Amino acid sequence: MPAAQRADVVVVGAGLAGLTAARALAAAGLDVAVVEARDRVGGRTVNHDLGDGQVVEAGGQFVGPTQNRVLALATALGIATYPTHDRGARVYVHNGRARRFTGDVMPDPAALPGLALTILRVDRLSRQVPLDAPWRARHARRWDAVPFASWIRHAGAGRGALDLVDVFLASGFGAPATEASLLYALWYIAGMGDERTPGTITRGIATTGGAQEARFVGGSQSLSTTMAQALGDRVTLGAPVRAIEQDASTVTVRSEGRTWIARHAIVALPPALAARIAWTPLLPPQQDALFQRMAFGTLMKCEAVYDEPFWRDDDLSGQGVFRSGSPLCSTFDNTPTSGHPGVLMGFLGGQQWRTWSGRSARERRGAVLRSFAQVAGRRALHPRGYFEQDWTSEEWTRGGPTSAIGPGVLTTLGEWRDRPFGRVRWAGAEHANHWNGYMDGAVRSGEAAARAVLDQED
Amino acid sequence: MTVAPLSEVAETAVLAAPVERVWAVVDDTRRYGEWVVGVLEVTEHHGPATVGRSYSEHNRTVGPLTTRSTWTVREIEPVRLRVDTGTGFAPMHDMTNTFTFRPVTVDGAAATEMTYRVTYRPGWGAVGRLIDRVQQPGLRTAFQASMRNLETIAISEAELPE
Numbered sequence: 001m002p003a004a005q006r007a008d009v010v011v012v013g014a015g016l017a018g019l020t021a022a023r024a025l026a027a028a029g030l031d032v033a034v035v036e037a038r039d040r041v042g043g044r045t046v047n048h049d050l051g052d053g054q055v056v057e058a059g060g061q062f063v064g065p066t067q068n069r070v071l072a073l074a075t076a077l078g079i080a081t082y083p084t085h086d087r088g089a090r091v092y093v094h095n096g097r098a099r100r101f102t103g104d105v106m107p108d109p110a111a112l113p114g115l116a117l118t119i120l121r122v123d124r125l126s127r128q129v130p131l132d133a134p135w136r137a138r139h140a141r142r143w144d145a146v147p148f149a150s151w152i153r154h155a156g157a158g159r160g161a162l163d164l165v166d167v168f169l170a171s172g173f174g175a176p177a178t179e180a181s182l183l184y185a186l187w188y189i190a191g192m193g194d195e196r197t198p199g200t201i202t203r204g205i206a207t208t209g210g211a212q213e214a215r216f217v218g219g220s221q222s223l224s225t226t227m228a229q230a231l232g233d234r235v236t237l238g239a240p241v242r243a244i245e246q247d248a249s250t251v252t253v254r255s256e257g258r259t260w261i262a263r264h265a266i267v268a269l270p271p272a273l274a275a276r277i278a279w280t281p282l283l284p285p286q287q288d289a290l291f292q293r294m295a296f297g298t299l300m301k302c303e304a305v306y307d308e309p310f311w312r313d314d315d316l317s318g319q320g321v322f323r324s325g326s327p328l329c330s331t332f333d334n335t336p337t338s339g340h341p342g343v344l345m346g347f348l349g350g351q352q353w354r355t356w357s358g359r360s361a362r363e364r365r366g367a368v369l370r371s372f373a374q375v376a377g378r379r380a381l382h383p384r385g386y387f388e389q390d391w392t393s394e395e396w397t398r399g400g401p402t403s404a405i406g407p408g409v410l411t412t413l414g415e416w417r418d419r420p421f422g423r424v425r426w427a428g429a430e431h432a433n434h435w436n437g438y439m440d441g442a443v444r445s446g447e448a449a450a451r452a453v454l455d456q457e458d
Numbered sequence: 459m460t461v462a463p464l465s466e467v468a469e470t471a472v473l474a475a476p477v478e479r480v481w482a483v484v485d486d487t488r489r490y491g492e493w494v495v496g497v498l499e500v501t502e503h504h505g506p507a508t509v510g511r512s513y514s515e516h517n518r519t520v521g522p523l524t525t526r527s528t529w530t531v532r533e534i535e536p537v538r539l540r541v542d543t544g545t546g547f548a549p550m551h552d553m554t555n556t557f558t559f560r561p562v563t564v565d566g567a568a569a570t571e572m573t574y575r576v577t578y579r580p581g582w583g584a585v586g587r588l589i590d591r592v593q594q595p596g597l598r599t600a601f602q603a604s605m606r607n608l609e610t611i612a613i614s615e616a617e618l619p620e
Contacts, residue, residue, distance in 0.1 A: 362615050366615035370614045373614070381613045382613075383618065384619055386618060
């Protein structure tokens, strides 16, 4: 058995959060070791190779205004952004009818008043939620006792508004509004901003001016691969951490046949996976209970590849919103910045994942292509390639894109989310107040964890 | 007592997909809700069609009205013929649904000529015959739309190029 490797800090998980933390610690002169279960870095960001040097994102990919920390990281790494294709008409699909529309107002007059009312009320209430301690909101207990869906229904917003909120949440949480508490939903939306700009639903759902505004040249995974390259052999791949032990002076991280001993550890994993590690001493029961309740939603990305983005010639953006009748909730033009090949991407999440993940791959692909045809024309039925990335079947993620926390959890266990456990600190997109569950949240959490370790070292 | 004569509605279309792919969809009793216009939901099914076995549907009839129907598979000739009989469409009785398929070539590509035929005996005397006359144009439109839906499904589930 190889001798234990010693370091100042061991970082568990080489996604954006872990690598951001490791990069900051290494820059501060600390000896850092990064331990990653997969044979790649990037966590929930992963590039799919299209050939000819082109890639497309199969995981987290979009970035937008107020996501300052991931944008600053990209700038520091020399990785540019480019705008998500947002020219041309969008398509709204409901009851088997596909209708073009421009701007942000969907052609669903029956649903729009209720949706507008819901957005206004959610934005207003979310400003009453303290981002760093949502359980201290004046109505925290009341709001945490109610599923988000029940609140929408009781507010009289109507079926259409709830359907459209679920469209947003299918890709946002990977779960419907029945599964998140109102308090959690308000807090999540409150975080869709930065220290100076309050979060709003509109910023979360918009393309231009919102969270889907831009993409990274070379794909979002290049942020992680670039950081890992600079860290060099401080990053160990293919080493799933099975046990973490700690005493008054050291923390010992054990993989299969390898051991790291350090003064500090930063665990940058999905919370539900962190809870599966064998901890000695045991995780505090409140923290363990919280992490287990932060299981990820269900989401896959479905992408079809064409010789060209032909829909652009027909003045279509490739963006679609599906209120019903499709496995997808929304689609985007995911063509690389070079303009070819053409790629359409659809989110298949939440309730629809539960329906469609059990169907045969051929039937699912057919249904996805028919949905693409509704937003891009019948040529979309004839791709030259197609792939799916089902995040639920990724052993080291087990779902996506993030957690949807149900009623009664945030007010009773929420304060345990970031609480250090001895010499262990936490990072990951779910450990951020701004842009929780997003790449920006991951970077923020990694920076915060590194700062905390450095403060302790001083 | 006189027995009403059989009515027949039949439509033919050419589907731009090979007959094997078309048959693969038609053969699955679970999937009628995906392509047959008027089938709101298949409530019970037995997967690949089997002679003598049944499946049930929730169907739209006229306007907001719906009905529950049960179909029994009577005859199968793979990639050529499928015959089912159904109940639950009063005042129409002795309902028989027949799909026939023939491989054809269109612009050098494999395609399928499909005929969608339904025969039934209208009940309720003159009233039933009147209803039958009124519903036939709608049925023809629905059959054509169903076959277009089937074509789209078959195309979307085709093998992808290597």
